[in-house]
Amino acid sequence: MLADVNGVRLGYSDTASGVSAAVHGGVQSPVVVLVHGFPFNRSLWDPQLAYLRTKARVIAPDLRGFGASEAGPPGPLTMEQHADDVAGLLDYLKVREPVLFCGLSMGGYVGLAFWRRHRERVRAFVLADTRAGADTEEGKANRLRLAEATEQANSPEPVIEAMLPKLVAPGIAISQDGGRVVQETTAVRQVRAMMAGTSPRAIADGLRGLAQRPDSTELLAEIDVPTLVLVGEQDQITTPADAEALARGIPNARLEVVPLAGHVSNLENPDEFTQALLRFMEEVGGSGR
Numbered sequence: 001m002l003a004d005v006n007g008v009r010l011g012y013s014d015t016a017s018g019v020s021a022a023v024h025g026g027v028q029s030p031v032v033v034l035v036h037g038f039p040f041n042r043s044l045w046d047p048q049l050a051y052l053r054t055k056a057r058v059i060a061p062d063l064r065g066f067g068a069s070e071a072g073p074p075g076p077l078t079m080e081q082h083a084d085d086v087a088g089l090l091d092y093l094k095v096r097e098p099v100l101f102c103g104l105s106m107g108g109y110v111g112l113a114f115w116r117r118h119r120e121r122v123r124a125f126v127l128a129d130t131r132a133g134a135d136t137e138e139g140k141a142n143r144l145r146l147a148e149a150t151e152q153a154n155s156p157e158p159v160i161e162a163m164l165p166k167l168v169a170p171g172i173a174i175s176q177d178g179g180r181v182v183q184e185t186t187a188v189r190q191v192r193a194m195m196a197g198t199s200p201r202a203i204a205d206g207l208r209g210l211a212q213r214p215d216s217t218e219l220l221a222e223i224d225v226p227t228l229v230l231v232g233e234q235d236q237i238t239t240p241a242d243a244e245a246l247a248r249g250i251p252n253a254r255l256e257v258v259p260l261a262g263h264v265s266n267l268e269n270p271d272e273f274t275q276a277l278l279r280f281m282e283e284v285g286g287s288g289r
């Protein structure tokens with residue numbers, strides 16, 4: 001489905017179309033918003049959607065530039081713009097009540113920007129494989145170099161080459177035999193396909209947007225909604241130590257580690273990730289904001 005939001009056409013899915021609000025454990029579940037990471041799209045959430053659609057209304061946008069969404073004017077794709085787009089999509093869908101915002105990696109950075117700008121719309125958070133800190137100077141420089149390489153190649157290949165080995169848990173997702181990849185898991189194939197389908201323009205502007213995101217560490221103490229922090233036990237991009245710091249900083253947060261998973265923990269271990277999400281939905285289901 002497509003929605004006109006903030007001057008761009010955004011792709012999204014919404015399980016509520018034609019379905020009455022779901023009741024879970026005797027209480028009405030909050031609307032769940034699933035926000036994907038970089039450089040992915042809403043199909044990241046396919047394994048969760050299959051379970052969640054009977055439990056809650058679930059909305060999953062393609063952030064601008066990704067999936068079926070237009071990129072809008074050239075320039076960095078900022079976390080603030082993405083957060084305003086999510087709020088605009090909720091307006092478009094007439095969702096007025098606070099939502100359970102679940103973001104993975106960049107989706108979590110967008111969640112923190114959403115809290116900064118639209119906190120009255122958050123009932124609870126799931127922050128998965130993400131962190132509060134800004135990039136280091138070296139991290140920023142690497143992103144800007146990768147943005148240029150992507151533009152020069154006019155292809156997602158540089159980013160696939162740079163990111164793919166770090167996205168999945170080493171030794172679990174890819175089996176190697178004398179350096180040759182002999183087996184790719186479904187998660188690796190899905191991640192590669194999402195990256196390969198992203199335009200070089202969105203990758204380059206996305207990298208520039210990521211590089212300029214602010215440090216949100218100070219913001220964490222202000223987050224007063226129930227929060228579940230999830231992290232793949234072998235996440236090499238936003239590590240379990242980053243997740244611990246995130247959970248420590250948020251007053252009402254709990255940390256759960258997803259076993260046998262790296263950075264894309266929802267794809268690498270969909271059962272454990274989804275069960276953790278469902279338990280949390282049950283906990284927050286009945287409580288008002």
Ligand code: MLT
Nearest residue numbers: 037038104105106107237
């Ligand atoms: C993501 O998965 O969204 C990215 O890995 C985030 C990042 O590079 O910081």
